[in-house]
Structures are given as C-alpha cells and as structure tokens.
Amino acid sequence: MLKTIATLLTGLALAVPANAQQSFKVGVLTDMSGPVSTYSGAGSVAAAELAIEDFGPTVLGRRIELVVADHQMKADVAAGIARQWYENDGVEVILDVAVSSAALAVMEISAVVKKPVLLSTAASSTINGSACTPYAAQWSFDTYALSRGVVAAMAAEGAKSWFFITSDYAFGQDLEADMRNFIAETGGEVVGRALHPVNTQDFASYLLQAQGSGADVVVLANSGGDLVNSLKQANEFGISAGGQKLAVPLISVPQLKALGAGAIQGVVASNGFVWNHDDATQAWSERFHAKVGTMPADTQAANYSALLHYLRAVEASGTTDADTVMAHLRAHPIEDAVVRGGVLRANGSLEHELYLVEANPADQMTGEWDLVTVLRAVPGADAFRPLAQSACPLVAN
Amino acid sequence: MADILSMPLPVLMGQITLGLVTGSFYALLGLGLSIVFGLLHVINFAHGAFYMLGALAAWMLAQFLGISYWPALLLAPLLVGLMGVLLEKTMVKQLYGRDPLYSLLLTLGIAMMLEYGLLWKYGSAGMAFAPPPELTGALNLGFMILPVYRGWIVLCSVVICLAVWTLVHRTPLGRQMRAATEKPELTGLFGINVPQLRSMTFGLGAALAALAGVLAAPIYQVSPIMGQSLLIPVFAVIVIGGMGSVHGTVLAAYGIGLAEGITRIVFPEAAALAVYVVMVAVLLLRPDHRQRRF
Numbered sequence: 238m239l240k241t242i243a244t245l246l247t248g249l250a251l252a253v254p255a256n257a258q259q260s261f262k263v264g265v266l267t268d269m270s271g272p273v274s275t276y277s278g279a280g281s282v283a284a285a286e287l288a289i290e291d292f293g294p295t296v297l298g299r300r301i302e303l304v305v306a307d308h309q310m311k312a313d314v315a316a317g318i319a320r321q322w323y324e325n326d327g328v329e330v331i332l333d334v335a336v337s338s339a340a341l342a343v344m345e346i347s348a349v350v351k352k353p354v355l356l357s358t359a360a361s362s363t364i365n366g367s368a369c370t371p372y373a374a375q376w377s378f379d380t381y382a383l384s385r386g387v388v389a390a391m392a393a394e395g396a397k398s399w400f401f402i403t404s405d406y407a408f409g410q411d412l413e414a415d416m417r418n419f420i421a422e423t424g425g426e427v428v429g430r431a432l433h434p435v436n437t438q439d440f441a442s443y444l445l446q447a448q449g450s451g452a453d454v455v456v457l458a459n460s461g462g463d464l465v466n467s468l469k470q471a472n473e474f475g476i477s478a479g480g481q482k483l484a485v486p487l488i489s490v491p492q493l494k495a496l497g498a499g500a501i502q503g504v505v506a507s508n509g510f511v512w513n514h515d516d517a518t519q520a521w522s523e524r525f526h527a528k529v530g531t532m533p534a535d536t537q538a539a540n541y542s543a544l545l546h547y548l549r550a551v552e553a554s555g556t557t558d559a560d561t562v563m564a565h566l567r568a569h570p571i572e573d574a575v576v577r578g579g580v581l582r583a584n585g586s587l588e589h590e591l592y593l594v595e596a597n598p599a600d601q602m603t604g605e606w607d608l609v610t611v612l613r614a615v616p617g618a619d620a621f622r623p624l625a626q627s628a629c630p631l632v633a634n
Numbered sequence: 635m636a637d638i639l640s641m642p643l644p645v646l647m648g649q650i651t652l653g654l655v656t657g658s659f660y661a662l663l664g665l666g667l668s669i670v671f672g673l674l675h676v677i678n679f680a681h682g683a684f685y686m687l688g689a690l691a692a693w694m695l696a697q698f699l700g701i702s703y704w705p706a707l708l709l710a711p712l713l714v715g716l717m718g719v720l721l722e723k724t725m726v727k728q729l730y731g732r733d734p735l736y737s738l739l740l741t742l743g744i745a746m747m748l749e750y751g752l753l754w755k756y757g758s759a760g761m762a763f764a765p766p767p768e769l770t771g772a773l774n775l776g777f778m779i780l781p782v783y784r785g786w787i788v789l790c791s792v793v794i795c796l797a798v799w800t801l802v803h804r805t806p807l808g809r810q811m812r813a814a815t816e817k818p819e820l821t822g823l824f825g826i827n828v829p830q831l832r833s834m835t836f837g838l839g840a841a842l843a844a845l846a847g848v849l850a851a852p853i854y855q856v857s858p859i860m861g862q863s864l865l866i867p868v869f870a871v872i873v874i875g876g877m878g879s880v881h882g883t884v885l886a887a888y889g890i891g892l893a894e895g896i897t898r899i900v901f902p903e904a905a906a907l908a909v910y911v912v913m914v915a916v917l918l919l920r921p922d923h924r925q926r927r928f
Contacts, residue, residue, distance in 0.1 A: 270750065275759035405903070434906055436863050438854060441652045442898045442905075445778055449645065465760055465855040473765070473781045473853055475772050497762025 260302035261295075261557075263544060264328040266318055266343065267335045267358070269307035272461035276489035276534035277335035277358045283528045284537045285332060287521075288544035296548050297555065304328060308339050315339035316346060323350045329557050330355060330547055333540050337361035337408065344373045351559045355547060357539035360487060362411060362622070365586035369629035372559050374566065375586045376543040376576075377536050380408065382620045383486040383507045384416040386593045390612060391454050391484060391505060392423035400452035401430035402443045402467060404459035412458040412486060428452050433463070440467040444474045448481070456484045464488060469500050477503040489534035493608045498599035501608070507620075508592045509535035510575055511611055521574035532606045542575040578617050584629035588617035644777035649895040651775070655784045657891020658791030659846065663868045664875065664883040665798055666842030672878025673815045673835045676726060677738040681868070682861025683745040684840045687714045688847025689856045690752065693761045703766040703852075710848045711841040718840025722833045730832070745861075752858035760860070765852035787849055794845070795884045802880055811835055867906075870913040 265285050267277045282305050289301050304322070308315035315334060322328035323346065331347065331354045334340040340359035347354040348370040355374050356364065362379040399420055403409045409432075417427055429450045431443040444467070447455045455476055457467050464485065471483055485506045493501050512522035512532045521541075525533045550565040551557055571579025571587060579589035594609035602608070624632050663685060670678045691710035695701040701709065721744065729736045765783050772781045802808040813821040814831045822828045847861075854860060867890075872878070875886030890909050897908040 270753050270758065272758045275757055278757070432903065434903070437906075438863055439652075439656060441655065441784070442649060442895070442902075445648050445652065446645075448779060449648075462758070462760075462855050462857065462859075465857075469855065470853055473772075473783060474779060475781070479779075491759050495759035495762060497764055499764050500762070 259299055261297065261299035262302050262304055262322075262326065262328040263289075263547075264304045264306065264322050264331045265333050265540070266306050266308055266315060266322075266331050266339075267333045268310050269305075271310045273310065273335045273358065275491050275495070276536050277333055277540075280491075280525070280529050280531065280533060280537035281333045281335070281357065281540045283525060284533065284539075284541035285544050286528070287524060288541045288548065292545055292548045296552050297557070301548070308334070310336055310339065312338040312342040316342040319343040319346045319354075323347070323352050328352075329551075330544075332544055333357045333536075334359060335536075337364065340364060341368055344368060344370050347372045353547065353559050353563060355543035357543050358536040361408060362415070365582075365584040365622075366628040367630075369584045369627075369631055371563060371585075371631060373585045374543070374563075374581055376539040377509045377587075378507070378591060378620075379586060379622075380412045380486070381415050381622045382591060384412055385419055386507045386591055386615045386620055387484050387486050387505060388416055388419035388423060388425075390593050391482060392420075392425055394482075396453040396482065397425050398428045398450075398452040399425055399454045399456060400428055400447045400450045401456045401458055402440065402447060403430060403432050403456075404463055405432045405434050408460060409458045413456075416456060416458070416486070433459070435463065437463055438466060440470045441474070443467070444471055444476065448474060448476065448479065452481065454482045454484050456486075458486070460487055465492060465496060468496055468504070472500040472502075489536060490606070490608055491531050491534050493596060494531070494606065498597070498602055498608070501596040502598050504596040505612070506594055506596075506609075507615075508594050508609070509589070510538040511535075511592050511594060511609065512538075512606065514592065514611060514614075517574045538575040542571065542573050542579075545573055546571055577614075580617065582621075582624055583632050584624065584627045585631075586621060588621045590617055591615045591620040646899060648778035649899050650892060651778060651780060651895075652784075653892040653895025654888065655788055655891070656894055657888035658788045659850070660868060660871050660891055661795055661884045661887035662791045662846040662849070663843060663864065664871045664887050665795060665880065666839035666846075667868060668872045668875065668878055668880060668883040669798070669802065669842075670836060670839035671872065672880070673811055674726075674730070674832060675734055675737075675815075676729075676741070676836070677734050678836075678839060679738055679742040679865070680721075680745040680748070681741075681839070681843050682865035683748040684714055684718065684843035684861075685847040685850070685864065686749065686752075686858060686861040687717070688844025689763070689851040689854075689860060690756075690761075690847075690858070691844065692848040692851050693763050693856055696763070697761075703848075707845070707848050711844040714844035714847075715837040715841030719833045719837035721840075722836035726836060727829065727832065749858050749862065756858055758857050758859060760855045760857035763851040763856050769852075781853075783852060790845075790849060794842070795880075798842070799880045799884075867909045870909045874909075874913050874916050 265282050267281050268274050269278050306318045334343050334356050335358035337359040340356045343354050353372050355376055357376045360379050362381045364375050401413050403413045431446050483504050485504050488506045513519050522532055550562045554561045554565045567581045577590040579587050581587050592614055593612045595612050596609055667681045670676050688710050691713050692706040695706045769783045769786050772779045810826050811831055814828045818828050871886050871890055872883050875882035893908045894905050898905045
C-alpha cells in the first residue's frame with residue numbers, strides 16, 4: 238500500500254513540472270457567483286472552452302490549458318490571483334476580469350509583467366482612457382459606446398426630455414455624464430435625476446419622481462440587481478404603459494430573460510452581440526446553449542472572440558511575447574462568429590459593430606429566448622469614441 | 635409642513651404613502667424575527683434566507699407544478715414553516731439556554747449554506763415572477779399613481795400583524811407559548827409539551843418570513859441573495875421596537891417606513907441611513923428599552 242502511494246507520489250512529482258512545461262495556460266478570472274456571474278461567470282468559461290475547441294488543442298506545439306478563478310468582485314483578490322498566475326503559474330493571458338474595478342487592478346499588473354489582459358465584461362471608459370496600457374484590450378464596449386447609440390435612437394424617435402435614475406458609483410455617474418453630453422448634442426433636455434445607493438431594494442420613490450417629471454425617457458443608469466429591481470418596479474408603476482420610454486444602456490439577454498417578457502416591454506438597450514442576429518451568431522449561440530443552458534450574454538460571447546484571436550495571433554507570430562502578439566492583434570481585422578468589423582485600436586478598445594435593440598412584446602415572441610429585436614446595427618466608427626478624443630496617453634493626438 | 639420642506643404637497647403625500655408601504659413590509663418581516671427572539675431568545679440570522687425561500691418556493695410551485703400565486707401564498711409559507719420546524723428540532727434546540735451568540739452563529743451558517751447553495755444552482759440574475767392578473771394595474775390617487783399590488787401589501791401586512799398579535803396575546807396557545815419561555819419547567823409540569831411549542835414558534839417565524847417573500851416576489855428581484863440586504867434594516871427595526879415585542883415591532887416598522895419616506899424628500903442620499911440613526915438614538919436615550927419583553 239505504502240509502496241503504491243510512494244510510486245504515485247513520485248509519478249505526480251515527475252509529471253507536474255513536465256506538464257507545466259508543455260501546457261499553454263490561459264486564465265479566465267471572473268465573478269463566479271455574484272451579481273455579475275449572470276453575464277460573465279460560468280458562461281464566460283464556456284465561451285473560452287468553445288474558442289479552444291475551434292482553435293484546436295495546441296498552440297506553438299503546447300497543449301492549451303484553461304484555468305479559472307473567482308475574484309468575488311473584489312479588486313484586491315483579483316490583483317492577487319493575477320500576480321500569482323502571471324508570475325508563478327506561467328499563465329500567458331488573463332481573460333474577462335468582470336467588473337471595472339477588478340479590471341483596472343489587473344491591468345496595472347499586466348503592464349508591469351508585460352503579459353496581455355483581454356477584458357470582455359468591464360465597461361468603464363477609463364480602461365481605454367487615462368488608464369490605458371499597451372497590454373490591455375477592452376473587447377466588448379465602454380459606457381461611451383453603450384449610451385451613444387441609445388440616445389441617438391431615442392432622439393430620432395422624438396425624445397426631448399430625459400430623467401435619470403442613476404446608481405451612485407463610478408459606473409452610474411460615468412454613464413450619466415456621457416449620456417448628458419449626447420443629449421445636449423441632440424438638443425434634448427435633462428429634466429431631473431434621482432441618485433440611489435448601490436443595492437437598493439425599493440425604487441418606488443425614484444420612479445414616482447420620474448413619473449411626476451413627465452420626461453419622455455426615463456434612463457436606468459444602474460446595473461446588476463439594482464437594474465432588475467428598478468425595471469421590475471418600473472413595470473409595476475406603469476412607466477411604459479403611461480407613454481414614457483425606458484432606456485437601459487447596459488442590459489444583457491440573460492438578465493432580460495430573468496425579468497420575464499411582461500416586465501421588459503419597450504426597453505431600449507445597446508448590445509455588443511445578439512444571439513439570433515444572423516446564421517453565424519445563431520449557430521454559435523446554439524453551441525453555447527448546449528453547454529450552458531442559456532443563450533449567451535454579449536459579454537460572454539466577447540470572451541470567445543478575445544481568446545480565439547489571441548491564440549491565432551500567438552500561432553501566427555510564433556511567440557508569446559506580449560508586444561509582438563498585441564501588435565499582431567492591432568494590425569489584423571477582428572472578425573468571427575461573434576464580432577463584426579472589429580479593429581483593435583491603440584487605446585485598447587475594440588471598435589466593432591454594436592446593436593441597438595428593443596425588447597419584444599410578450600405576444601410577439603417566437604420562443605423563450607426571442608427577447609429582443611435589433612432596431613439597427615451601429616457601425617463601430619459611429620459607436621465608439623473617436624481616437625482623436627481619447628484621453629489615452631498611448632494615442633498620438 | 636409642506637411649506638417648511640419647500641415641497642409640493644403631492645410629492646410629500648406620495649412619499650408618505652410609499653413610506654407606509656415600506657413600513658408594511660418591514661412589519662411583516664420584523665414580526666417573525668421578533669417572536670422568535672421574544673419567545674425563544676434566538677437571534678435568527680436565517681430569517682432573510684427564509685424570506686428568500688418563500689419567494690423561491692412560490693416560483694418553483696409556479697414553474698414546476700403550475701400552481702398560481704394564490705395557493706402559493708399559503709403553500710410556500712407552509713413548506714418553509716415545516717422546514718423551520720425541522721431545523722429547530724435537529725439543530726436550533728441544542729443551543730437553548732446558551733448565550734444567544736451561539737444560535738446567531740448557527741443560523742448565520744444555515745443562511746449562508748442555503749443562499750450560496752442556491753446561488754450555485756440558480757445564479758444571481760434571478761427568476762421572472764409576474765404578479766397575479768387580479769392585482770396588476772395602478773390606482774390614480776390624484777397626488778400619485780399607486781400600483782394596486784402595493785395596496786395589497788399594506789392590506790396583507792395589517793391583517794397579519796393583527797392576527798399574530800391576537801394569537802400571541804389573546805389565545806390559550808399564545809399564553810402557553812409565552813409561559814414556555816418564562817418558566818419552561820413549570821409549564822412542562824402542567825402537561826404542556828414545551829419542545830413542541832418551541833418548534834412551532836420557530837416554524838411560525840419562518841413561515842411569516844416566507845409569506846413576506848411570496849408577497850415580495852412580483853415586485854422585487856427573486857434571487858438566492860434577495861434576503862441579504864433586507865435582514866440588517868429589519869434587525870434595526872426590531873431593536874427600535876424593543877427586541878421581541880409584537881406591537882413595538884409593528885409600530886417601529888411603520889415609523890421607520892415614514893421616516894425613510896420623509897428623509898427621501900429632505901436628503902435623499904440619507905434615506906437608507908434613517909433606520910440606523912433612529913436605532914442609535916433609541917439605544918442611547920433608552921438603553922433599557924430593548925430589554926422589554928412580552
């Protein structure tokens with residue numbers, strides 16, 4: 238018995254370093270059970286697995302190994318794991334890093350150790366602005382891109398007055414500030430705002446103010462559970478039924494599903510990917526669905542695209558050197574089952590087509606996941622902040 | 635008053651009405667917590683989890699068995715109440731007579747296992763739960779739009795608070811429950827099954843939390859962690875109400891609801907803080923207040 242164990246242990250001791258040398262580690266770092274896991278989490282991991290399936294099991298002759306860790310939405314935990322992965326575990330690239338605070342922390346480490354980080358969920362515009370690094374890419378969108386399309390579309394429908402229900406932290410405030418600029422450009426007017434703390438249960442008071450303001454559009458500039466609660470109650474107070482439009486710049490398909498068709502009618506949002514937009518997105522999404530049991534969120538889909546292109550770039554440039562690989566990514570168009578018309582820009586943001594969507598009325602849905610209709614596709618150049626206006630020091634302005 | 639706050643009267647009336655709705659909700663949740671503490675001296679940190687289980691049970695009944703909101707309003711609290719009885723019989727009762735800190739830690743552990751276990755299974759986005767068709771729509775009160783469902787919550791809360799107060803203070807069963815707390819040995823000598831009464835009390839507390847959960851399901855996010863953010867303010871409410879007093883809890887709940895509503899007009903950012911400010915004031919001014927019992 239003892240002998241068997243000893244043999245096994247020796248075997249393991251020999252096998253581990255050999256494997257570590259052979260395998261090519263890619264790490265998905267995300268929130269696995271908190272509020273963001275709905276549009277990142279296990280779905281993000283599954284998307285990375287699909288990318289490895291499509292690319293093939295090896296790169297540069299090494300077997301690709303996917304490692305996963307949960308940062309529990311804490312920036313310090315994320316930074317600790319990132320350091321361990323990059324410096325001790327030989328992880329070549331970190332993906333996803335849901336939530337902007339964690340993403341910004343990991344970006345700093347990635348810049349020091351010179352290994353890439355590809356962000357598919359974090360939406361803060363600081364990531365491609367003052368905090369940009371040559372080793373970070375923001376694969377989905379930022380608050381600027383999310384809000385611009387929504388404002389333009391609603392203004393085109395005649396919206397003149399706006400009311401904000403804003404989550405009182407960096408994301409909500411950035412989103413409101415960006416939207417206010419676009420609203421002013423269209424000649425619209427902001428008639429009021431209500432700030433609420435993060436993790437608010439009851440929005441009745443804010444919704445009452447929004448209703449009393451008589452604004453054409455009520456903007457929900459919040460996320461996660463706050464967004465679900467405020468949308469559910471907006472429906473209860475009859476905001477849409479009363480003729481006001483609801484603008485929700487950041488909402489994913491799994492969240493819409495969780496709200497239920499009755500509660501989301503008339504909601505207008507921006508998405509980076511729509512599962513049934515065309516045959517290619519649909520085929521890819523069916524594969525995702527078979528693995529996860531839900532249709533993909535745009536941010537989960539972006540994780541697939543990011544890893545697939547990273548692996549292709551490594552194979553094509555024959556090295557894991559981050560400068561070479563990132564230069565390759567910036568020099569080649571990003572186009573796959575998920576991303577259309579993608580260009581990775583000097584400030585790290587992936588310019589690509591976004592979709593302005595409206596939630597389908599319950600009686601017009603053709604299936605349980607037929608939740609939104611694409612109002613229009615917004616070309617990347619129109620959706621994202623022009624490089625000339627970027628605050629990123631890497632951009633020569 | 636409207637002039638003092640430089641607020642149009644309709645806005646003030648609207649916020650006060652909403653304050654009453656919030657208060658009703660606090661009262662329902664505080665009630666179960668309060669009787670469990672008052673009668674069993676257990677600080678039940680699993681109360682938020684029971685509330686969540688109520689909402690989740692209603693969703694499951696609808697999803698898997700096609701049972702509508704109305705039967706669920708009875709069935710879900712019954713199921714969660716039974717689970718409460720089971721937990722009491724197997725675990726909670728081991729800790730009677732010890733420092734309440736032990737039961738606090740035990741129930742906190744139970745809550746975390748329930749919440750994170752279900753989170754692993756169902757994720758955090760939550761489940762869709764539509765209000766029953768009879769209770770949709772909104773009433774125009776002139777100064778505000780009041781959704782019918784909010785009115786229903788106030789009605790339920792008032793009826794249930796009265797019923798529980800009557801049960802505890804005006805029925806033989808209530809007398810036995812109180813006696814079992816004060817003098818368990820003596821009550822036992824009268825041939826009353828004290829352990830049974832205690833299990834029932836814990837079960838009743840759990841069932842009340844679950845009922846609040848079913849009532850909340852159509853308007854709040856139904857998710858495994860929905861009880862977490864609510865537990866702490868409700869604890870503050872029962873501290874203000876005098877830890878374990880039924881009418882104290884109910885009065886405190888409505889008072890806090892109103893205080894929150896008014897704070898929302900004067901200084902909106904501090905609305906969530908109102909409950910704690912009142913709690914600190916009560917504890918400082920009347921430190922013995924919390925020792926008042928049934």
